[in-house]
Amino acid sequence: MKSSATAQEVARLAQVSQSAVSRTFTPGASVSEQTRAKVLSAAAALGYRPNAMARSLITRQSRIVALVMSYLENQFYPLVIQDLSQKLQKQGYHVLMFISDLDEADEVMAEILQYQVDGIVLASTMLSPSLANSCAASGIPIVQFNRVADTSAKARYGTNAVTSDNRRGGALVAELLLARGFERIAFIAGLERSSTSLERESGFAGALAKAGTQVYRRAVGHYSFDGAKAATRTLFSGTGEPPDALFVANDHMAIAAMDVLRNELQLRVPEDVSVVGFDDVPQAAWGAYQLTTVVQSVERMVNATVELLHGQMLGNAPPRYVVVPCELVLRKSVRPPADPPDTARA
Amino acid sequence: MKSSATAQEVARLAQVSQSAVSRTFTPGASVSEQTRAKVLSAAAALGYRPNAMARSLITRQSRIVALVMSYLENQFYPLVIQDLSQKLQKQGYHVLMFISDLDEADEVMAEILQYQVDGIVLASTMLSPSLANSCAASGIPIVQFNRVADTSAKARYGTNAVTSDNRRGGALVAELLLARGFERIAFIAGLERSSTSLERESGFAGALAKAGTQVYRRAVGHYSFDGAKAATRTLFSGTGEPPDALFVANDHMAIAAMDVLRNELQLRVPEDVSVVGFDDVPQAAWGAYQLTTVVQSVERMVNATVELLHGQMLGNAPPRYVVVPCELVLRKSVRPPADPPDTARA
DNA sequence: TTGAAAGCGATACCAC
DNA sequence: GTGGTATCGCTTTCAA
Numbered sequence: 220m221k222s223s224a225t226a227q228e229v230a231r232l233a234q235v236s237q238s239a240v241s242r243t244f245t246p247g248a249s250v251s252e253q254t255r256a257k258v259l260s261a262a263a264a265l266g267y268r269p270n271a272m273a274r275s276l277i278t279r280q281s282r283i284v285a286l287v288m289s290y291l292e293n294q295f296y297p298l299v300i301q302d303l304s305q306k307l308q309k310q311g312y313h314v315l316m317f318i319s320d321l322d323e324a325d326e327v328m329a330e331i332l333q334y335q336v337d338g339i340v341l342a343s344t345m346l347s348p349s350l351a352n353s354c355a356a357s358g359i360p361i362v363q364f365n366r367v368a369d370t371s372a373k374a375r376y377g378t379n380a381v382t383s384d385n386r387r388g389g390a391l392v393a394e395l396l397l398a399r400g401f402e403r404i405a406f407i408a409g410l411e412r413s414s415t416s417l418e419r420e421s422g423f424a425g426a427l428a429k430a431g432t433q434v435y436r437r438a439v440g441h442y443s444f445d446g447a448k449a450a451t452r453t454l455f456s457g458t459g460e461p462p463d464a465l466f467v468a469n470d471h472m473a474i475a476a477m478d479v480l481r482n483e484l485q486l487r488v489p490e491d492v493s494v495v496g497f498d499d500v501p502q503a504a505w506g507a508y509q510l511t512t513v514v515q516s517v518e519r520m521v522n523a524t525v526e527l528l529h530g531q532m533l534g535n536a537p538p539r540y541v542v543v544p545c546e547l548v549l550r551k552s553v554r555p556p557a558d559p560p561d562t563a564r565a
Numbered sequence: 566m567k568s569s570a571t572a573q574e575v576a577r578l579a580q581v582s583q584s585a586v587s588r589t590f591t592p593g594a595s596v597s598e599q600t601r602a603k604v605l606s607a608a609a610a611l612g613y614r615p616n617a618m619a620r621s622l623i624t625r626q627s628r629i630v631a632l633v634m635s636y637l638e639n640q641f642y643p644l645v646i647q648d649l650s651q652k653l654q655k656q657g658y659h660v661l662m663f664i665s666d667l668d669e670a671d672e673v674m675a676e677i678l679q680y681q682v683d684g685i686v687l688a689s690t691m692l693s694p695s696l697a698n699s700c701a702a703s704g705i706p707i708v709q710f711n712r713v714a715d716t717s718a719k720a721r722y723g724t725n726a727v728t729s730d731n732r733r734g735g736a737l738v739a740e741l742l743l744a745r746g747f748e749r750i751a752f753i754a755g756l757e758r759s760s761t762s763l764e765r766e767s768g769f770a771g772a773l774a775k776a777g778t779q780v781y782r783r784a785v786g787h788y789s790f791d792g793a794k795a796a797t798r799t800l801f802s803g804t805g806e807p808p809d810a811l812f813v814a815n816d817h818m819a820i821a822a823m824d825v826l827r828n829e830l831q832l833r834v835p836e837d838v839s840v841v842g843f844d845d846v847p848q849a850a851w852g853a854y855q856l857t858t859v860v861q862s863v864e865r866m867v868n869a870t871v872e873l874l875h876g877q878m879l880g881n882a883p884p885r886y887v888v889v890p891c892e893l894v895l896r897k898s899v900r901p902p903a904d905p906p907d908t909a910r911a
Numbered sequence: 912t913t914g915a916a917a918g919c920g921a922t923a924c925c926a927c
Numbered sequence: 928g929t930g931g932t933a934t935c936g937c938t939t940t941c942a943a
Contacts, residue, residue, distance in 0.1 A: 236930040271679040272618045273920035277935045291647045297637040304662045314662045316650045333617040444849045478853040503790045507824040582914040619936035623919045
């Protein structure tokens with residue numbers, strides 16, 4: 220049989236009305252313990268499960284959240300998928316994945332709307348103004364995750380967003396590097412027009428300026444591994460002293476940079492060049508490197524997102540622009556201490 | 566307005582029947598060019614999109630495929646999500662993500678069935694026999710991806726699966742290492758009961774046996790980064806000669822192993838120890854290492870999966886057990902040649 | 912080609 | 928607490 224049993228059939232077997240069946244599967248409905256038992260046993264016998272499609276047709280709630288992402292190369296994003304979908308599952312929601320090639324987000328949006336999703340999470344994807352409108356019109360809560368389309372102050376009213384405190388994070392990096400006495404501090408940007416890269420750089424450059432100095436050299440890595448490798452080669456080639464410190468707009472690129480520094484340029488990290496990243500990627504990503512990074516906690520960001528979505532989907536909570544704090548953390552390398560443990564010697 | 570326009574409203578505005586609207590949005594239906602135009606313009610005016618829920622209620626097709634995964638730490642899986650969802654999108658399907666903690670797959674299954682999904686892809690998750698039955702009963706095609714629950718020959722009839730030729734892959738590794746003259750070849754297993762680890766090891770050990778030798782040392786890494794690190798420390802500690810070659814059941818663990826070898830044990834890879842992995846992870850994962858690996862192409866596996874699903878969802882194609890070939894590949898390290906390029910010198 | 916009407920499987924609002 | 932009935936938005940016969 221292609222389809223499972225219907226409420227109708229369960230009702231017949233249990234000798235009750237279809238309404239009784241429905242109520243049994245509706246938390247907090249008023250059913251006597253007796254009929255409830257009858258229904259449950261009949262349902263078990265037939266392998267009955269309420270049809271979510273039919274249900275959402277009438278309740279106008281699909282309990283589906285669309286997650287739009289453009290690329291998963293950056294290890295930060297798989298973490299987001301995992302955490303977000305697990306947390307939503309716990310709240311009874313499910314994640315419908317959409318991979319969009321950055322600019323075709325509009326096309327994807329049309330498909331999303333067909334599924335009557337209860338909410339949309341846009342990660343690493345920008346929404347065209349026209350689409351933003353069509354979403355607002357449809358009344359589906361939409362949360363921008365990590366990256367926002369418009370950083371202007373007014374955009375903070377009327378749109379939902381969860382980002383980390385990128386400016387502050389950038390400033391923290393500058394303060395750290397200055398305190399450690401570095402003098403030739405370079406920067407590798409991500410996508411030039413992305414809010415994450417812009418804000419991190421602005422906080423960074425601002426703090427340097429406040430200290431009476433500025434970025435020594437700058438290149439663009441486009442948030443890609445290869446882009447960051449090329450950028451690193453550029454920064455450390457040419458005439459003049461090479462940088463003694465490097466701030467990279469995210470960890471994914473920072474790892475690429477460290478690969479080039481250590482393996483192509485024969486520089487030691489952090490002895491010859493101090494590298495600082497941003498984001499939060501699993502250890503499998505930075506592996507053997509010592510990486511100082513501004514951590515924006517996936518967990519806190521996802522929590523904020525779920526809370527935001529939940530509030531908007533149920534009540535009529537006003538849109539919010541949540542900025543999660545971030546902090547500088549030293550990811551320890553697995554490089555052994557001066558005196559390696561005995562077990563390491565055969 | 567909470568919901569978008571309905572076919573009813575479009576029909577009224579276009580002065581046609583609701584049926585006409587439906588037919589306009591049904592590819593290959595018979596509508597005159599004239600009414601079609603009227604409907605389309607009315608639909609555009611109202612921002613109408615057919616309601617996928619209502620549609621699937623009657624067509625008994627949700628065009629949703631469930632993807633069940635247990636953990637995304639291994640970089641191989643994000644690639645699968647990306648490729649699979651993109652390819653399914655192109656065929657008009659969408660991916661509903663489920664993260665299951667390995668054993669709670671049964672629980673997740675109940676939720677999946679509520680959504681009337683057209684198909685299920687189980688990756689890195691094993692299905693309990695009882696669930697397997699309940700799926701078979703519901704008639705929803707289900708494809709096991711990469712890992713299978715039962716490797717017995719009879720299981721190959723009646724279940725869909727896509728795996729790579731793990732046995733052959735394991736044998737290839739053994740042949741390579743033997744040909745290169747290594748004498749103390751160690752192995753790090755994944756999850757002991759997983760088909761991937763079992764088959765890779767069996768092919769590997771079989772080929773060694775055929776050459777009159779055997780695995781020098783063996784440890785278990787449980788497919789986790791930390792597990793593999795611990796396993797590596799174990800293999801290279803203790804009395805006796807350390808291994809001179811190491812086959813690791815997947816790339817994710819192989820990278821952890823190389824971290825330990827190079828950074829804790831001060832061994833050079835591949836000069837002191839030759840490391841061979843399995844799977845296919847992006848360069849961002851192996852980064853600066855030189856890694857020989859048995860590549861099981863994500864692309865080929867996903868293609869096979871989509872094809873399999875598609876066949877089962879539409880026609881009544883018989884279940885198939887697809888084994889994708891794999892090949893040994895040397896992932897080149899970015900370590901420079903003996904004479905580094907000029908640009909690398911400031 | 913077109914429109915009217917009958918469902919798909921469930922929930923919600925009624926009276927009882 | 929319970930059962931009947933309208934309804935959600937659409938596809939699908941079936942006549943016209």
